[in-house]
Each structure stands twice: as C-alpha cells, then as structure tokens.
Amino acid sequence: MKTHCPDSPLYAILEQRVLVLDGAMGTMIQRHPLEEADFRGTRFADHPKPLRGNNDLLSLTRPDIIRGIHADYFAAGADMVETNTFSGTTIAQADYGLEHVVYELNYESARLAKDAADEYTALTPEKPRFVAGALGPTNRTASLSPDVNRPGFRAVTFDELATAYHEQVRGLIDGGSDTLLIETIFDTLNAKAALYAVQKFFDEGGRVVPVMISGTITDASGRTLSGQTVEAFWNSIRHLPLLSVGLNCALGADQLKGYVKELSRIADVHVSAYPNAGLPNAFGGYDESAQEFAALVEDYLADGLVTVV
Numbered sequence: 001m002k003t004h005c006p007d008s009p010l011y012a013i014l015e016q017r018v019l020v021l022d023g024a025m026g027t028m029i030q031r032h033p034l035e036e037a038d039f040r041g042t043r044f045a046d047h048p049k050p051l052r053g054n055n056d057l058l059s060l061t062r063p064d065i066i067r068g069i070h071a072d073y074f075a076a077g078a079d080m081v082e083t084n085t086f087s088g089t090t091i092a093q094a095d096y097g098l099e100h101v102v103y104e105l106n107y108e109s110a111r112l113a114k115d116a117a118d119e120y121t122a123l124t125p126e127k128p129r130f131v132a133g134a135l136g137p138t139n140r141t142a143s144l145s146p147d148v149n150r151p152g153f154r155a156v157t158f159d160e161l162a163t164a165y166h167e168q169v170r171g172l173i174d175g176g177s178d179t180l181l182i183e184t185i186f187d188t189l190n191a192k193a194a195l196y197a198v199q200k201f202f203d204e205g206g207r208v209v210p211v212m213i214s215g216t217i218t219d220a221s222g223r224t225l226s227g228q229t230v231e232a233f234w235n236s237i238r239h240l241p242l243l244s245v246g247l248n249c250a251l252g253a254d255q256l257k258g259y260v261k262e263l264s265r266i267a268d269v270h271v272s273a274y275p276n277a278g279l280p281n282a283f284g285g286y287d288e289s290a291q292e293f294a295a296l297v298e299d300y301l302a303d304g305l306v307t308v309v
Contacts, residue, residue, distance in 0.1 A: 005210050009128060010179060010243060013079075014270050018301060019308045021132075021274055022073035022081040029055050029065065038062050049097045056087050057098065059109040066109070070116035074129055081117065081129075082181060083109040083172060086136035089164040091156060095139070102164075103171040106133070110175025117178075132181040132212065133172030135165060135194050142189040143226045161193035162200070169201045178209060184249050185215040186225035188236050195240060210243035212308070214272055216250050217259050230262045238267070244308050246272025252279055252288060253296035257305075264305040272308030273300060 005011070013019060032038075039051040041061030051057060059066050070081045088106045090099040098105075110133055117129035140146075140156040147153050172180065180198060185191040191213065202208050215233050218225050224233060234245060245267050247260055253275040260273045275297075278288035300306050 005208055008178070008210050010130065010210055013128075014243075014307050018306070020077060020079045021272070021308060022070070022078045023274075025069065025082065025084055025086070026055060028069045028072070029058065032065055034058075034062070034065075044098075047097065051096055051098075054087070054093075054096050054098070056085055056093070056105055056109065057096070057101075059084050059105055059112060060101070063108065063112055067112045067116055070113050071119070074116055074120040079127070079130060080132050080179075081113050082132045082134040082183075083113050083175075083177065085109045085134050085168065085172065086184075087139070088134075088136070088171075089138055089168050091138045091140060091160065091164045092136070102167050106168050106171025107175040110172045110177045114176035114178075130178040131176060132179050133169070133175075133177030133209075135168060135172075135180060135182045137184050137186055137190050137216075138164065140190075141187040141226065142193065143187045158189065158193050158196075161190055162197045165194040165197035166200055169198055170206065173201065173207050173209065179212055179243060180209055181212045181214065183212075183214040185213065185233075186218060188215075188224065188226060188228060188233060191215075191237070195237075211240070212244045212246070212272065213237060213240075213242055214246040214248045214274070217247060217256065218250050220255070222259060230259050231266055234263060234266055242269050244270035244272045246274070246306070246308060248272075248274045249276060252276050253293055253300070255279070257296070257300065260300060260305050261303070270307045271305060273297075273306045274309065 036052045039054055039057055066084050073081050085106050090102050093099050093102055113131040117131050120129045142156055142158055145151050145153045146155050182191055182194045215224055223229055256275040264271045277286045277293050281287050
C-alpha cells in the first residue's frame with residue numbers, strides 16, 4: 001500500500017510529540033435536543049423512512065452542529081478531529097434508504113472538519129490542525145454469521161464491503177481529509193476490505209494520505225469480536241505501511257491499558273489509544289470523572305505506550 005507520504009507533516013510531528021485526537025461525536029450530538037425534523041431538514045422532509053438517529057446525515061441537514069463540535073474540540077486542544085462518518089457507507093446507510101447520498105455525505109463531512117481545522121490552524125500556525133477521515137466497521141461482519149442457526153451464513157461479502165468503502169474513501173479524500181482512520185475494528189476481514197478499497201483508490205490516481213487503524217477489544221477475553229488477540233490482530237495487518245495502529249472503544253482506560261501495552265511492545269509503527277470513559281454502571285451512566293480519565297490516560301504517556309491519544 002502506498003501510504004508513505006513524505007509530504008505529510010504528520011510523520012514529523014509524531015516523531016516530536018504526542019498527537020491529541022478529539023473525543024466522541026455521538027455524545028456531543030446528544031447534547032442538542034434534536035428531533036426528526038433536524039435530521040430531515042428541508043431536503044429529506046418527504047423521505048419515506050425515519051431518519052432520527054442517523055448522526056452522519058447531520059453533516060448535510062445540521063452542518064452548524066457538526067462544525068461546532070469540531071471547533072469545540074480544536075478549542076479544547078485537539079490536534080486532529082475525526083469526520084462525522086462512522087456510518088458513512090452505502091451498507092450502513094441502506095437502513096435509512098440513503099445509499100445515494102453517501103459520496104456527498106462523506107465529502108461534506110470532511111469539508112466541515114477541514115474548514116474548522118483551517119480556522120484554528122490560522123489562529124495558531126505553530127499548532128497545525130488535521131482531519132482524519134473516519135471509516136467505521138459497518139453494521140455487518142464478513143467473518144461471522146448474524147444467525148446462530150446458520151453459522152455458515154454471511155450478511156455481507158468482502159467485495160460488497162470493498163465497494164462500499166471505496167465510495168466512502170473517495171468522498172473523504174475529495175473533501176480534504178489529511179489521513180484515513182479505519183476504526184473500531186471488530187472483524188479484521190472488514191478492515192482488510194477497507195484497506196483494499198483505500199489501495200484501489202490510490203492506484204486509480206487518488207490523493208495518497210497516511211492510513212491509521214484502530215481495533216476494538218470487546219471484553220475481558222482480550223479478543224476482538226472475530227476472535228483475534230491483540231498480537232494476532234497486529235500480525236494480520238503488520239505488512240502494511242501504516243502511520244499508526246491502535247485500540248479504541250468498548251473498554252475504559254484502566255481496562256484497556258494492558259492491551260495497549262502489549263500492542264506497544266510488538267508494533268513497529270506509532271500506537272494510538274482512545275478508550276471509553278470506563279464501563280457503564282447499573283444505571284447506564286459512567287462513574288469515571290473527566291479528571292480520573294485524564295489521569296489514567298496520562299499514565300499511558302508516562303509509560304511511553306502511545307503517541308496518538
């Protein structure tokens with residue numbers, strides 16, 4: 001894969017200091033009392049399916065909210081924000097009947113984030129801001145059956161995933177993303193389909209950017225949903241010239257640390273981590289305060305485990 005980009009400043013920055021990512025998008029959106037009409041806007045007012053909860057669509061119908069969230073993260077000190085495109089594939093958007101707007105959705109999401117990044121870079125040129133085009137795992141898995149009674153069944157094929165990811169990549173790059181982040185990987189075969197789509201886009205003459213990958217350890221088993229340990233996950237993608245590899249989601253900073261430590265020990269690229277705020281309590285809330293979370297993540301840095309957090 002052609003992901004070594006000598007012109008990208010990200011490589012040089014990561015040799016000098018830690019790169020700070022943004023935080024969650026979904027919980028920030030939830031702070032706004034949005035109704036069905038907000039997701040529809042005027043353009044999708046007559047759309048036949050319910051759209052509430054399709055957060056990616058807000059990049060088109062409520063761009064003020066999405067850009068505002070990006071700006072808030074930059075103002076708080078983030079070096080990089082992720083685009084609002086976690087479900088920005090034709091596969092995920094099929095649930096809403098919006099496959100036809102996927103390119104535009106990704107393009108506009110990247111453009112909004114890039115606009116905010118450029119604004120804050122202009123304010124403090126010594127601290128450039130960046131945009132990571134986010135590719136989520138989709139709502140289907142190529143390695144596992146969704147039906148326990150039909151273990152051989154697959155709801156999606158590798159080729160279908162690659163086609164869906166290719167359209168997303170095209171929009172994210174055209175919209176101005178500085179890097180691509182394939183995140184929340186619970187099935188490495190899905191991630192490989194995304195990587196195949198990225199390579200295809202590069203081979204077709206698309207703008208080449210660095211690629212970051214982040215997997216998800218789902219529970220105390222220390223494995224991804226498709227059964228891989230941290231070491232197995234790394235070995236399955238280590239042949240690629242990645243900017244970084246990391247872990248995100250599912251576990252809190254305390255529970256995730258051991259797995260990040262293992263990844264840091266074996267990986268020969270930059271390592272990232274962006275954990276959840278602990279595990280939910282019996283009431284669905286989180287007992288871990290922002291201060292406690294920050295202290296735990298600070299230990300990651302003190303121990304030299306990560307350069308992206």
